[in-house]
Amino acid sequence: MLKNRIIPCLDVKNGRVVKGINFVELKDAGDPVEQAKIYSDGGADEICFLDITASNENRETIIDIVRKTAKECFVPLTVGGGVRTIQNITDLLLAGADKVSINTAAVKNVDLVKEASKKFGSQCIVVAIDAKKVSDNKWEVFTHGGRNKTGIDAVDFAKKVEENGAGEILLTSMDKDGTKSGYDVDLLKTVTNNTNIPVIASGGVGTLDHLYDGIVKGGASAVLAASIFHYGEYKIKDAKEYLNSKNVSVRL
């Protein structure tokens, strides 16, 4: 039986982890490679890097981090943030990323998703959708880290990226992100019911129960979380044992 995945996400800015693990045993708390290694040794099913570097000039930095991490972590590595072109994707894959997540660029030009999945295979193309609730059971896509309204319906867009070859959807609720009050389960449910590709839930995790809700109530194939793992509140192992005790199948 296919297991539900737990994916810790590391936010990286100018080569340093900004929202990261705060463990005492860390030699260098800002080193993304060391943090990724801790997660992968701890049983993470995948590792996700989100490059939040504002400028374009620093693309080399994230590529270097990916290169170093990929030599030490032998679980899948997803990298997102600032991916705009086929060349960006090529560079990340060559450095050792297994999947690349496309966000704003996919909204601007869905052909990028089509072209990328044709060139590299759907298995490595993830489309990240940032959605905000606009009315009952209606969500809209936002870009640029939630700043820009697009007028595009999130569910329609999810279907569209699936048709264009996306292998997975990373769905973040902008309303819930950072609140620690749980995923937007209705959003998840609506998107998972309307698409046939795996959906990764993101935004809002504060407790282990929220992970359960994302999978069982929201229908997500994988759950992504940042802060509950970073600040040492829970280890990946705690999350897996908790889910397992509630009959959610995970890789133990």
Add this chain to the structure above:
Amino acid sequence: MNVTIVDYQSGNISSVINSFTEVAKGKVNLEVTSDINKIRSSDKIVLPGQGSFKSCVDSLNSINGLVDTLKEFAITNKKPLLGICVGLQMFADIGYEEVETKGLGWMSGKVSKIDNQKGKFKLPHIGWNEIEIQKESRIFKNIKNKSHMYFVHSYEFIPEDKSVISSTTDYASKIVCSVEKDNLFGTQFHPEKSDKTGLKIIDNFIKL
């Protein structure tokens, strides 16, 4: 000993290179090449494959003499070859991804889309799944039954001769996830992304 990873521009093989490099460290000499002379003189070959069946077959065929060299290596001389993901799928006679495409024909059978029971199961089959060992395989030495492996695929290899199947996994139906025949090995899952268990399989292959 020389182990060669065939680089035929089949998409992303960085992870395969990284994990083999890790396991091979200090033990064997690892080459990444499409040079047919180097492939011919190698002791073991790894045939990765990402993207579609058609794109991988087309890439293999675009390198002059490569397919014949691989066939001579694995089929005529029966030297160890490991196909990973589409690398395994290409062993088949025929594949149905995008358009009907002729495979290498090393193991009779076809590659078809996983029957996801009208959308009941999401595709691609992405993530960690348990393997059920069907027969003893030399690359599964010290690998426990029901070990977790990492999968990413929408198509499955259906061999005619079921005796080649060394493990299956459960997703919508029993999917063939590894094969072994003489010195020909294939895994549908990605040992290079399957954590310590995956590295052990790579180690087993290198030690053959």
